[in-house]
Amino acid sequence: xxxLFTIVTAAITIVLCYILNTQSVLPAPLGKLLSPQHGVxxxxxxxxxxxxxxINLKGLQGAxxxxxxxxxxxxxxxxxxxxxxxxQGYLHARFRLWQMDFQTLAAAGRIxxxxxxxxxxxxxxxxxxxMVYAAERTLEVMEADPVLKAQCDAYTAGVNARIDELTAxxxxxxxxxxxxxxxxxxxxxxxxxxxxxxxxxAARENDFELTNALSYFGRDDYRLLFPLHQDSLDPIVPGIVxxxxxxxxxxxxxxxxxxxxxxxxxxxxKPAPETGSNNWVxxxxxxxxxxxxxxxxxxxxxxxxxxxxxxxxxxxEFSTYGVSFPGSPAVMIVFNDSIAWxxxxxxxxxxxxxxxxxKDESRSEYLFNGSYLKTSFRYERIRIxxxxxxxxxxxxxxxxxxxxxxxxxxRGQGDRAWAVRWTAHDPGKELKTFNLLNRATNYDEFTExxxxxxxxxxxxxxxxxxxxxxxxxxxxxxxxxKEQGDFLMPGRDSAFLWQGVIPDALTPAQYNPxxxxxxxxxxxxxxxxxxxxxxxxxxxxxxRIINRMLEQMQSAGxxxxxxxxxxxxxxxxxxxxxxxxxxxxPQELTPxxxxxxxxxxxxxxxxxxxxxxxxxxxxxxxxxxxxxxxDEYKNAPKVVARPxxxxxxxxxxxxxTYKFIDNIETRKHETPEEIATEAFRKAYPKIAEAEAGGRxxxxxxxxxRVMHLARLEPLSRLHLPIGGxxxxxxxxTTTHGPSWRMIVSMGPKIEAYGVFPGGQQxxxxxRFYDWSVxxxxxxxxxxxxxxxxxxxxxxxxxxxMHFKPE
Amino acid sequence: MVNAILPFDGPCTLNQNNKKLTHSMKWIITVLxxxxxxxxxxxxxxxxxxxxxxxxxxxxxxxxxxxSFLSGFLSLLILWGGLSAWISGENNHLLAGKISxxxxxxxxxxxxxxxxxxxxxxxGGFAALSGSLLRYSVHKS
Numbered sequence: 001x002x003x004l005f006t007i008v009t010a011a012i013t014i015v016l017c018y019i020l021n022t023q024s025v026l027p028a029p030l031g032k033l034l035s036p037q038h039g040v041x042x043x044x045x046x047x048x049x050x051x052x053x054x055i056n057l058k059g060l061q062g063a064x065x066x067x068x069x070x071x072x073x074x075x076x077x078x079x080x081x082x083x084x085x086x087x088q089g090y091l092h093a094r095f096r097l098w099q100m101d102f103q104t105l106a107a108a109g110r111i112x113x114x115x116x117x118x119x120x121x122x123x124x125x126x127x128x129x130x131m132v133y134a135a136e137r138t139l140e141v142m143e144a145d146p147v148l149k150a151q152c153d154a155y156t157a158g159v160n161a162r163i164d165e166l167t168a169x170x171x172x173x174x175x176x177x178x179x180x181x182x183x184x185x186x187x188x189x190x191x192x193x194x195x196x197x198x199x200x201x202a203a204r205e206n207d208f209e210l211t212n213a214l215s216y217f218g219r220d221d222y223r224l225l226f227p228l229h230q231d232s233l234d235p236i237v238p239g240i241v242x243x244x245x246x247x248x249x250x251x252x253x254x255x256x257x258x259x260x261x262x263x264x265x266x267x268x269x270k271p272a273p274e275t276g277s278n279n280w281v282x283x284x285x286x287x288x289x290x291x292x293x294x295x296x297x298x299x300x301x302x303x304x305x306x307x308x309x310x311x312x313x314x315x316x317e318f319s320t321y322g323v324s325f326p327g328s329p330a331v332m333i334v335f336n337d338s339i340a341w342x343x344x345x346x347x348x349x350x351x352x353x354x355x356x357x358x359k360d361e362s363r364s365e366y367l368f369n370g371s372y373l374k375t376s377f378r379y380e381r382i383r384i385x386x387x388x389x390x391x392x393x394x395x396x397x398x399x400x401x402x403x404x405x406x407x408x409x410x411r412g413q414g415d416r417a418w419a420v421r422w423t424a425h426d427p428g429k430e431l432k433t434f435n436l437l438n439r440a441t442n443y444d445e446f447t448e449x450x451x452x453x454x455x456x457x458x459x460x461x462x463x464x465x466x467x468x469x470x471x472x473x474x475x476x477x478x479x480x481x482k483e484q485g486d487f488l489m490p491g492r493d494s495a496f497l498w499q500g501v502i503p504d505a506l507t508p509a510q511y512n513p514x515x516x517x518x519x520x521x522x523x524x525x526x527x528x529x530x531x532x533x534x535x536x537x538x539x540x541x542x543x544r545i546i547n548r549m550l551e552q553m554q555s556a557g558x559x560x561x562x563x564x565x566x567x568x569x570x571x572x573x574x575x576x577x578x579x580x581x582x583x584x585x586p587q588e589l590t591p592x593x594x595x596x597x598x599x600x601x602x603x604x605x606x607x608x609x610x611x612x613x614x615x616x617x618x619x620x621x622x623x624x625x626x627x628x629x630x631d632e633y634k635n636a637p638k639v640v641a642r643p644x645x646x647x648x649x650x651x652x653x654x655x656x657t658y659k660f661i662d663n664i665e666t667r668k669h670e671t672p673e674e675i676a677t678e679a680f681r682k683a684y685p686k687i688a689e690a691e692a693g694g695r696x697x698x699x700x701x702x703x704x705r706v707m708h709l710a711r712l713e714p715l716s717r718l719h720l721p722i723g724g725x726x727x728x729x730x731x732x733t734t735t736h737g738p739s740w741r742m743i744v745s746m747g748p749k750i751e752a753y754g755v756f757p758g759g760q761q762x763x764x765x766x767r768f769y770d771w772s773v774x775x776x777x778x779x780x781x782x783x784x785x786x787x788x789x790x791x792x793x794x795x796x797x798x799x800x801m802h803f804k805p806e
Numbered sequence: 807m808v809n810a811i812l813p814f815d816g817p818c819t820l821n822q823n824n825k826k827l828t829h830s831m832k833w834i835i836t837v838l839x840x841x842x843x844x845x846x847x848x849x850x851x852x853x854x855x856x857x858x859x860x861x862x863x864x865x866x867x868x869x870x871x872x873x874s875f876l877s878g879f880l881s882l883l884i885l886w887g888g889l890s891a892w893i894s895g896e897n898n899h900l901l902a903g904k905i906s907x908x909x910x911x912x913x914x915x916x917x918x919x920x921x922x923x924x925x926x927x928x929x930g931g932f933a934a935l936s937g938s939l940l941r942y943s944v945h946k947s
Contacts, residue, residue, distance in 0.1 A: 009932055010940070013933045016928065016932060017857055017929060036893060037845070037849070040901065047896060047898055173901075715908075
């Protein structure tokens with residue numbers, strides 16, 4: 001009897017331990033998770049945490065000193081350059097390991113391994129897109145370059161040095177919560193991370209959507225819905241960039257007679273359209289600091305842990321300060337003691353699709369130029385947590401991997417397939433750009449460095465202490481004939497291939513232009529005289545307001561730049577409000593509606609956090625756009641392009657008899673007045689609802705958030721009281737915005753400021769996790785200082801880590 | 807559970823005169839020893855080594871089973887509650903607030919500390935009870 005009791009209680013103890021140690025009974029392994037010596041408590045960093053340390057690591061060549069300032073920004077002083085990358089890798093892993101591991105798993109299409117079946121669509125898309133294939137090809141050329149190989153090897157060794165010293169208790173919080181363990185780092189993972197940025201920045205196209213739009217609407221209406229040129233374009237590089245080129249491209253003769261067929265594929269998610277950026281430089285002639293001032297704010301997804309990690313790297317050869325990507329060596333947006341640079345996304349269409357005609361079901365041969373070519377296959381095994389593996393065999397053609405196949409589509413029948421041609425598949429040494437930039441001292445060296453940039457193509461601005469300024473819209477850009485790649489192309493005809501890369505001599509660029517500034521806001525790089533086709537869909541508005549403000553700058557200082565970078569003026573509304581005010585007939589509105597009409601009318605065109613006019617404007621413009629186009633789109637294919645954001649406005653500014661104004665579902669011929677007034681009536685319930693819910697103020701309506709990468713709300717910052725939005729220099733939307741604001745005055749004294757909506761620590765249990773979010777919301781900046789090790793210790797320094805070879 | 811165990815009478819080896827005093831002394835020592843051993847084992851072993859600690863201590867120190875249960879329970883309640891409260895205090899309850907929303911759907915660091923303490927306590931209690939019962943059955947047989 002007693003023995004039985006003993007056995008029963010022992011069994012209870014063991015079962016308790018088991019239940020509390022696994023996720024299979026309770027949703028979380030509560031014992032493991034809450035153990036004060038192992039679990040999440042260990043991630044609760046003391047407020048007064050001490051980062052002074054002596055660290056001995058195998059693989060270092062010499063001693064490295066890292067001084068941390070009061071925001072936990074490391075200033076790395078290394079005797080050997082590669083030791084700096086080693087320690088950069090170590091610090092990235094120490095403070096940001098989970099995010100870099102997670103992002104590279106995402107890039108490789110491996111999220112299902114950790115979160116299960118719900119990530120399968122993402123993983124399938126990334127496998128089909130050939131992300132690992134692209135990373136492998138890039139790795140090959142990176143490792144063929146001895147300098148890059150050494151840099152990557154050192155970085156990888158540094159990351160692994162940290163991973164190797166991890167214990168159950170020092171594991172980052174997210175591993176404990178989700179329940180897995182980090183893999184060792186490799187150079188391939190660095191390449192994967194860079195490809196992830198290519199996906200984020202250079203994978204936007206709407207080829208299927210436009211093809212369906214053309215086939216549904218026909219040529220004439222298509223052109224009205226998707227105009228070739230933007231009337232209010234203020235290109236990055238004004239004037240004629242160059243029209244003569246040795247490389248002539250021509251549309252195939254068969255192109256005009258080709259009528260695109262509607263395709264029934266349901267396309268994968270696209271990278272967010274809000275991804276964009278601002279950058280500009282004013283020349284010393286416009287500045288009060290005695291040198292040029294460079295400003296940059298890349299608009300990316302607002303996430304925690306932050307995408308950026310601030311860092312100074314000092315080697316015997318150079319000293320740079322800026323932001324780096326956890327996941328990659330080198331510093332990306334930077335100033336050193338001679339020059340500064342910043343980037344905005346090039347945004348051109350570098351991803352096209354070719355229809356593949358397989359010979360038979362086996363998909364082993366496909367038609368090209370009258371004969372059959374052999375397919376190669378890539379075998380993709382997607383591991384799924386708690387489920388059997390998913391196997392996908394992806395055919396590769398001369399165009400690239402087959403991304404879409406009819407038979408995989410929900411309604412698919414037949415044997416059509418589309419291969420994707422993407423510049424990110426081509427091996428490139430993008431990292432070389434940053435390796436060289438970190439040590440560049442003048443415009444020529446800058447030009448040489450950015451020449452290595454292929455994908456994602458970027459608009460690089462430049463400022464030097466000698467007063468030089470410049471901009472280069474750099475990248476590997478396919479030289480396209482008019483409309484090439486707007487639609488799906490036949491894959492069997494070599495005439496439809498990309499015929500070459502735009503020669504560097506025709507890269508739109510400016511060096512010390514007369515107007516005394518350079519700038520970009522993701523608008524089209526050059527006007528319609530440019531010899532190659534640049535595509536249709538570019539954001540217009542930020543570039544225009546930036547240039548207008550810069551033209552007025554005289555003896556501007558850093559404070560003026562801060563004000564401009566956080567400015568909330570809505571230039572789109574400046575153009576659109578007269579249109580709305582002309583057409584909306586207030587006498588046709590009820591008294592309740594007129595209250596909002598008056599609010600809209602009185603609005604000062606600024607997207608300030610407490611402004612109500614902008615909320616009304618957004619809802620009315622949305623209803624107006626819907627009223628104009630919804631009737632035409634009623635029976636359109638599901639996958640179809642809608643007109644771009646400026647099309648309706650530009651059409652109405654030009655022509656009040658715009659064809660699509662008329663509601664084709666009525667016998668009557670509607671006027672713009674009727675449609676606009678009706679739109680206001682339709683928007684009214686939403687406006688009233690927003691006001692009733694206390695959400696009429698713009699920041700409440702917009703509801704900006706900085707989300708944790710795993711979408712865990714308690715680890716995120718929600719409901720931030722910040723203004724801005726689409727079309728605004730302060731481009732803060734709900735989930736996207738200025739991910740890093742930087743201002744550098746390259747005068748006799750370098751003066752730099754920056755802020756990002758996050759903090760240096762990736763650990764949600766640290767006070768440094770969201771350290772700067774509130775400052776960022778308020779439009780405040782931190783001083784950025786290149787510190788030298790000689791002489792007195794800078795007053796901002798709080799801790800020092802000493803690294804020595806083991 | 808405790809009621810079911812009450813009928814057993816543990817082996818008594820101590821002097822009857824000092825029974826009351828020594829019993830409570832012994833009990834306090836057991837609690838402290840369990841906490842100390844748990845802490846030490848957890849430096850090297852996974853969290854469930856607290857069960858080993860509570861089990862081992864109650865196997866070595868003879869006590870009535872229900873008292874053993876209580877000592878294991880209390881020992882881990884104090885250790886896990888104390889440690890997590892101390893860690894959380896140093897952290898201004900920054901993380902405990904976030905985790906309590908995740909797990910308990912309520913921003914309440916105290917509740918998370920209590921939950922931590924209780925989980926340790928229950929495991930510690932049952933492990934100690936098992937140790938005590940084992941000693942008891944071995945002795946009797």
